[in-house]
Amino acid sequence: MKTFAELKKNLKVLPSNLKSIRVAILGDTATQLLTIAIKGTAIESGYTFDVFEADFGQIENQIYDSTSNLFEFKPEVIIIFHSTHRFLLKYNKLLPTEHSTIAEKQLNLIKDLVEAIDKRLQSTILYFNYPEIDDAVYGNYSNKVKSSFLFQTRKLNYELMEFSQSRHNLFLVDVASLQNLRGRLTAFQPSLYVNAEMIFALDILPDVAARAVDIIVSLRGNVKKCLILDLDNTLWGGVIGDDGMENIQIGGLGIGKAFSELQYWIRKLKDRGIILAVCSKNSEEIAKEPFEKHPDMVLRLNDIAVFVANWEDKVSNIKHIQSILNIGFDSMVFLDDNPFERNFVRANISDIAVPELPEDPSEYLEYLYSQNLFETTSVSEADAERTKQYQVEAHRSKAQKAFSNEDDFLRDLEMVSVVERFNKFTTPRVAQLSQRSNQFNLRTVRYSEADIESLVRKEDYDTLSFTLADRFGDNGLVCAVVMRKQPESNTLFVESWFMSCRVLKRGMERFVLNTIIQLAKDSGYMGIVGEYIPSAKNGMVKDHYSKLGFCQKEQYWHLNLSQYEIKPVYIKTVEGKQ
Amino acid sequence: MDRSQILEKLNDIFRDVLDNDTITMAEETTANDVEEWDSLNHIQLVVAIEKEFKLRFTSKEIQGWAKIGDLVSSIASKSVK
Numbered sequence: 331m332k333t334f335a336e337l338k339k340n341l342k343v344l345p346s347n348l349k350s351i352r353v354a355i356l357g358d359t360a361t362q363l364l365t366i367a368i369k370g371t372a373i374e375s376g377y378t379f380d381v382f383e384a385d386f387g388q389i390e391n392q393i394y395d396s397t398s399n400l401f402e403f404k405p406e407v408i409i410i411f412h413s414t415h416r417f418l419l420k421y422n423k424l425l426p427t428e429h430s431t432i433a434e435k436q437l438n439l440i441k442d443l444v445e446a447i448d449k450r451l452q453s454t455i456l457y458f459n460y461p462e463i464d465d466a467v468y469g470n471y472s473n474k475v476k477s478s479f480l481f482q483t484r485k486l487n488y489e490l491m492e493f494s495q496s497r498h499n500l501f502l503v504d505v506a507s508l509q510n511l512r513g514r515l516t517a518f519q520p521s522l523y524v525n526a527e528m529i530f531a532l533d534i535l536p537d538v539a540a541r542a543v544d545i546i547v548s549l550r551g552n553v554k555k556c557l558i559l560d561l562d563n564t565l566w567g568g569v570i571g572d573d574g575m576e577n578i579q580i581g582g583l584g585i586g587k588a589f590s591e592l593q594y595w596i597r598k599l600k601d602r603g604i605i606l607a608v609c610s611k612n613s614e615e616i617a618k619e620p621f622e623k624h625p626d627m628v629l630r631l632n633d634i635a636v637f638v639a640n641w642e643d644k645v646s647n648i649k650h651i652q653s654i655l656n657i658g659f660d661s662m663v664f665l666d667d668n669p670f671e672r673n674f675v676r677a678n679i680s681d682i683a684v685p686e687l688p689e690d691p692s693e694y695l696e697y698l699y700s701q702n703l704f705e706t707t708s709v710s711e712a713d714a715e716r717t718k719q720y721q722v723e724a725h726r727s728k729a730q731k732a733f734s735n736e737d738d739f740l741r742d743l744e745m746v747s748v749v750e751r752f753n754k755f756t757t758p759r760v761a762q763l764s765q766r767s768n769q770f771n772l773r774t775v776r777y778s779e780a781d782i783e784s785l786v787r788k789e790d791y792d793t794l795s796f797t798l799a800d801r802f803g804d805n806g807l808v809c810a811v812v813m814r815k816q817p818e819s820n821t822l823f824v825e826s827w828f829m830s831c832r833v834l835k836r837g838m839e840r841f842v843l844n845t846i847i848q849l850a851k852d853s854g855y856m857g858i859v860g861e862y863i864p865s866a867k868n869g870m871v872k873d874h875y876s877k878l879g880f881c882q883k884e885q886y887w888h889l890n891l892s893q894y895e896i897k898p899v900y901i902k903t904v905e906g907k908q
Numbered sequence: 909m910d911r912s913q914i915l916e917k918l919n920d921i922f923r924d925v926l927d928n929d930t931i932t933m934a935e936e937t938t939a940n941d942v943e944e945w946d947s948l949n950h951i952q953l954v955v956a957i958e959k960e961f962k963l964r965f966t967s968k969e970i971q972g973w974a975k976i977g978d979l980v981s982s983i984a985s986k987s988v989k
Contacts, residue, residue, distance in 0.1 A: 335925065335952070342927070362948050521967045522951060532955045 331540065334363070334532050337370025344378055351546065354382045354405035354453075356389045358416045360527040367539035368409075375547045386527065393443050401450055407546055408447060409503070411458040412440075413529045414483065418463055421479050429477035433486040441493065444500055454549060454778065455500045456542055459487050461509035461517065498761075498779035501545045501707060508537055511700060544705040550776055551765050554683065554704050555657050557599060558648060560666035561610040561617055561639075565589060565596075565629070567691060571612055575619050581626025588692045593628035595695060599704060600633050603713025605720060607636040607651045609664070614639040635720035644671050645678040655720060656831040658768060658867060663703055667691070708762040708779065712806040722803040723832060729802070740837055740900040743800040747838075749845055750906020752793040752810070757782045759807045760795055764828055768867040771828040772860065772874060775812075790815045792822070792849065796842060798833050798901070808833045809842055813849075821857040821888075822850050831870075840897040843878050847894055860887040909987055911935075914980050921956050925949065935977035961987060 332340075351372070355365050365383050372379045382403040384392050389410060392400040400408070421432050444455060464472070465479050472478035487506055494500050509517045512534055519531040530538050562569045566589045567579025579586040580593075600606050606629070610617050617639035621631045631637070636654050638647045644666075652659060660681035666672050672684045688697050726743075733739035752760055757779050764777040777785070785791050796809040812826040824846070829838060850858060860875045862868075875887035879894070915933065923931050926944040939945045945953070957979075958964055963986045973979045 335956075339927070363951065519955075521965065521970060522955075524967050525970050526947070526951050528951065532952065 331536050332370070332374065334367055334370075334535050337367050337374075337536055337539070340370040340373040341366065345373065348373065348376055348378045349550075350378045350380050351407060351550075352382070352403065352405045353379045353407045353409065353546070354384070354400055354403060355409045355411070356384045356392055356400070357386050357411040357413070358389055359411075359413045359529050360386050361411065363528065363532070363535060364411070364530065364538065367535040368542055371536065371539040371543045372546075375543055375552065377543075377547065377550075390439075390443070393446050396450060404451065405453050407454045407456060408451075409456045409458075409542055410443065411529075412436075412460075413458075414460045414463050415523065415529060417460060417483070417486075418465070418479060421482065426477065429479075429482065433482040433489060436486055437489045437493065440490070444497060448499070452781065452784070453499070454546070455497075456503050456545055457490070457494075457500060458503045459490055459506045461506045461514070498783065503538075503542045503545065505538055505541060508534070508541055512537065540702070544702055545707060548705045548707045549765060549778065551768055551774075553661060553706055553766065554604065554663050555661040555766070556605040556607060556651075556655060556663070557596065558607045558609050558651060558662060558664045559596070560664075560668070560671065561608060561612060563667040563691065564665055564687075565593060566620065566627075570616055570620065575624055578620060578624070580620070580624065583626075585691060586626065588694065590626065590628060592691075592695050592698075595698070597628055597633060600717055601714050602706075602709060603716045604704060605635045605655060605657075605717055606633055607655070608634050608638060609644055609647045609651060610639045611641055611644070612639045613641075632721070633717065635717045636724075644675055648675060648679060648682070654724070656769075656834070708758060708765065710759045710762050712759055715804075715806065719803060719805055719832065726800075726802050736835075737900070743802070743836070743900065745798060745800045745836060745901040746904050747799075747841065747901050748797040748904045748906050750795060752782055752786050752795055753906075756795050756807060757786075760810045763807065763810055763830065764826065767828040767830060768865070769831050769870045770834070771826075771865070771868050772824070772871055773826055773863045774828075774865045774868060775826045777812075777826075785812065791825075792853075794842075794845060794849065796838070796845075798836065798838060805830070805833055809838060811842060811846060813846070815855075816859070819857075819859075820855055821859050822846070822855050824858065824860045827860070827874075837899045837901060839874070839878065841899040841901040844896050844899060845903070847891060847896070850891060855891065857891055858889040860889075861885060862887070909984075911980050911984060914983050914987075915976070917960060918957065918976065918979065918983075921960055922953065925952050925956050933976050935975065935980065937976040938974065957983070963987070 355361055355368065361383060365381055369379050369381060382399065382405060384400065389412065392398045417436060421429060424432060440457065447453060447455060460483050462480060462483050468475050468478050472480040475481060490502055494502055517531060517534045522528040522531060559565055567585055568577060570578055580589050596606065618631060618637065620627050621629065636651050638651060640647070648664065658681065659679050663683045663685065664675055665685065665687065667687055675682060676684050683703060685698060685701055685703065687694055730739050733742065750756070761777050761779040761782050764775065785793060792813045792815065794811045795807055797807050798805045809829040811824060813822045814825050816823050846858060860880055862872060862874060876882070880887035880889045915935065919931065919933050922933060923929050926942070926949055928944055931942060954965060954970055961983055965982060969982050
């Protein structure tokens, strides 16, 4: 991680081609250096933050005043930082009889602030939680005293998590957990606090900034989706080809505990939707043996979406894995104990994340915890199924080889799609798909769950989501379309059309268009208007509308309903429950 | 370490933190003489000096330096130990 001084240097000459995000930073203590760190960190992630920084102590004034600079600025993101020190000061000034209700009062204040923002803006709100200060008034006994400051701080942190469940635009910046990791002595420097009202020491500012920026860029689709694993001395101790399966260190043998616990961590990632792949220099049969037969292995073959073990170089193999999964290199993490392999991969695949694993395997897990590699801003129930879907995809492509003609293959798949308007059941997945889809995404508008909820309520919008299942398995919800009604021209404008790349080449695009046309006809519209906004990654859909028969007029694509003929597809519609 | 050596090291730190290679400091230099030396940069300077000399200043010291010579004295008195 870069130092504060290095982050500050990032701001000297701003790269011109970065995407800009409007961010407001409100704190109850001095935030100037924090702001510099946040702006510098954003550049590391490929963004420039256009920042409005309120004078310190202005949180409530800015938010409760509808004419404030904050609302004039119209930020996309608002970062609110109430410090534990100011919370402690409030506590200190109360009568002892009031101490036991301070967490509740502070929570109510926060709820009011969020409410006031939501009334006027559709911003994402980032709220710092409270790193603990143990004022040692009761010693350990403070855990048993409800009115103690430690009890109230922990209660507040817990209640914040509860409150955030119901607020899809509210995200907690977990600086409390960061202080646990780095220690209070590193996180806080009393002389800076007293002299300059600075809560965070200079050395911890880059970590604090990273926590906040991680959330913001993750909301814009920069998330890790896949973990690629080396085997020997990464997933187990020893070299399987030399030592044999019975002698590799895993479970009770040698330092096997370190590897077992790492595998449990990896399996939890897989269960929440991270795709696992293996990339190992081994013969395939030998490499697979522990996954099939070793009693202490946590990971099994069915946890791995793509298993590559051969004697090719790792760069070629990772490129092969990428071609199967069809996701960007920047969404992949490569784990390998060998510094040579790491450097080789880094040098040849610039966007992939390659953590610099410590030499001692016992330190792997703590190191990986500290990197916060897998930030996410949404989870959906479908995530756990992802690995299975990629495995099924492998079967499907094998089946395809048996057909000489693509239509025969598509017919043989027996595809069905559930089509429905967005509803509360599909909201999390639609929001997530909008954030994760980079390639098949015509205008790359990112929606939070809160955005989707408000869309559904708007009269001038219509929406459609699509699942896709076939005889091999169910891909779940893979495509969504957001349409804005344009009564003046009696057309529907396609504000968003995004689709998972897992279902390319199945005729899904034609099927979706047929459905849109049907909906438009039923509602009496004359035409459909689409737009393609190029991004760094969506070149795949550059000719999307021309292929579907739209005509270009300036930057827009038009389709006249009266001239449209329903396109042949091999997908059957199933109406949604809603 | 004598005063001139401390001053030389300080000069390097100031140039680095304030990102200005033309800064030349003497014992009599004050914050008014160096354009970039504002209160925000002061915090960074304090932290950088503490790191370089492996010491911690008291709050009184941080607020009490009128000129570079005072800062050198603070460092000299701590480095003796």
